[in-house]
Amino acid sequence: MASSIPGPVALPDSQYDLSTYWGRVQHCAEISDPTMLLNTSKDIENAKRLVWDYKNGVIPSMTPDLWKAKRVLDSSIHPDTSETVLLPFRMSSCVLSNLVVTAGMLTPGLGTAGTVFWQIANQSLNVAINISNANKSHPLSTQQLITNYVLAVGASCGVATGLNSIVPRLKNITPNTKLILGRLVPFAAVVSAGIVNVFLMRSEEIKKGISVFDKDGNTLGSSKTAAIQAVGETAASRVINATPIMVIPPLILVKLQKGLLKGKSLGVQTVANIGLIFTTSLVALPFALAIFPQRREVNVSKLEKQFQGLKDKDGNEITTVQFNRGI
Template structure:
């Protein structure tokens, strides 16, 4: 088992404990570390030495920057600390009202492309590592298809507004404030599910309590992808829901009726704030080192399992 996974195993598995850890792992200053510093921190975790508080910086650097299957440093832009600086402005841009289809498609393309890249970079690649596989043409086509589909689907509200020449205030409110809420959650779920679909087809590596590899399990792969997709749907769905509903409520107040120019900056700030608060919540919702019950595994693995459950790397 990779040192990062062993470190997650040593941590308490409560949601609040995971949340505290992720608040440290999402520190953007971790992006300033070099690959040499990252690999040194990862080596320290795997050295077997007893770590104390002075080693926390190395622990956070390794957990936030090293892939737990390959042991290599993640691409800079797809590391968890880069999520808010890069995707935050894109989320704000996609949720704002647009005047043209081109602008809606443009911002959706940037956001969905980044999401697909992040999901692929942070996937569980244990089966690929065992088989020494590189990215296949099928994976490239799958990622490209996912980006194309989610981009078009994400721009549907603006497409409807323009093509149907909608001018009715209630309909504009529906397409610009209500429809994006379930649409954002559904597209985030779909993005993770399709980009990481190979994990459900080939399976992922599972470990016993001592960290010893037991085999490859499709059931664990399905559970890992489903949990990650749900957490991502919660992230983007909440980021769309809370600001839009707040704006709808506040537009009825006397202050916003008299000062309509306040609506735009309030929408910008609330989207950015909610999204930034929801990132650590989303990442913490399920454990990084997930567990699966013995009876839920494939029959051929159940005979090799000692204990009631196995562990697996969920990915991010």
């Protein structure tokens, strides 16, 4: 992200108002825009130079070119190291990288082997994205990464294969309801694994707390209460992010297979499935990503006693603090 470029002048978080939902939607739409993948290494280096000039006082104010440069960096480079993230694992590649895997998981009529294969493929992609974008100041050990991966794969495969065997045996429901429930099994599997992964990846934060800041960005200490809220919201966001992409396309496909696609070849149905997933991802993903603000504000009365009664640099009592929710 552009914030990782060194310099004494702070760069604005966004050209949109991130305190509003619509402002966050616009911001998320920009950083997840697949067209950002067309930027070359030279484009990224030029963007770094432009942002460096601003953060070091060479450019006095934000300009359209500077906003564009920030957009390029926010969607392409690591937030800690300023290094360019491998193309398939960038935020701007989210839609395209997940397209094939999601289409595979949502393919109608998958057997057990196919279900397990695509769940493993999905978790492997998630691990690659997490490693590529992880906080480098608190890296996970290889053992932790392997453990998290195995448990996430176990959760997703267990839920998927288990529900696939249970749904056909359900009684007192119509065949159409069984069909719809069967199509939603991948969603349940992905959500289960996502929640497990969040709590495993961030268990240390819950144990030790996360940093909270005053309005000027000064660190006031670590809060376990803030950590629980941050991790809980992140787990909820995994459910919200997956919902439109893994629920809307299969439901529409069921309807199409009874009408427009009835009697069509598997190839035609597969193309329709991929098209539905791609369109839904482009349209719905920014709205899902924007549900929770990245930077949260909370009243000190809801935190530990150590944060109550603190004074700011002007001697005024600090009533609210901020923390970074994380991803």
